[in-house]
Amino acid sequence: MIKYLLILVLILPFPLIANYKNTNGEAIDKTFRDLLRWRSNRKEPVTAIIEISNEWQQIDFIKEDNFTIWIGHSTFLIKKNLILEIKRAWPFAKKLFNKKKLNLKNFHFFTSIEETLKDADFIQECATENYALKTKLMSIIGKYAKPNAIISSSSSGLLPTRIYSKCKNPARTMIGHPFNPVYMCPGVEIVPGKKTKKKFLNKANKFYKSISMNPIMVKKELPGYLADRLQEALWREALHIVNEGYATTKDLDRAIEDGPGLRYSLMGTFLTFHLAGGKAGMKHMLEQFGPALKLPWTKLKAPKLSKKLSERLISGTKKQAKGKSINQLSNIRDEYLVNLQKLRKKYENKIRK
8 A cells, every 4th residue: 555645845935033932822823824925035044943832943954055945843833734724625525525534643744854754655745846945855855765655746847857856766756746726626747757767657647546636647848737838828818918907807717717717627628629610620620710820819928027917916816805715715616616526527427438
């Protein structure tokens, strides 16, 4: 039986010693999470010290160039947040997968990377999108993991050959890019590096299927992989439209939600366009709409993310949320995805099988 391991690595990119003397756990938690959201290019080394109930705990780091990898003390904060999120998501996972009881006995939290990796057969890494950070981390994981343990990265677009360039036995390494929320969306893109061997790709494919995921085997590595390249194209066009004042964020979301988005949950772009061609299918579609490819309908090159554009995006999505918290919106989305997937199951087998 494969022992599955998810490694969570958090980055603290702020050059300071953070002394939190609050004894109220909730206040500390909020402050700490806010700090974790910071992004900077500072080069100073990082140390964070947190005081919990008057007891000092130092968080350990691995330093490499301009980046600092947090390995994992302060279990009070991180473990607490992980369990809270598991419990928030559980009602939806329970309904989708017909499970009766939440079993936290299979949830283990370690503060030693060597202890964490020693028995794992499959390792899923989820660190921040950064080549220097991931390359260093994979070198460490490769050092302590079992020789043939599969190492899979949740990267959203970085090239595996570069990420694993310093990892021991790169033949067992790859990208396993899932989609949020991972516990609801079954898709996962498996992307090989130049040194990845097929036998490990096949094992990863089999493993992901065993946990109710639908692997997509990418033939060779490319930046952004598949889905994120498609999403990025849509995102860039949307930014241009908002930036030039043609529509609001709400208008564009409605255009997808009430239009092609409804079809895309069952059929992708190509099968949808195949239907658009009528009885002759894609052949007629290309003949009829092919010339439109020469029209200036899209720009693709991203606009500058100016202060004005950022404000339009932030204020627009804030209005769309109508005061609902991220947790409230996540719960609504998850409930929808459960019911959508149950409904889709009735129809997708008629198309896919």
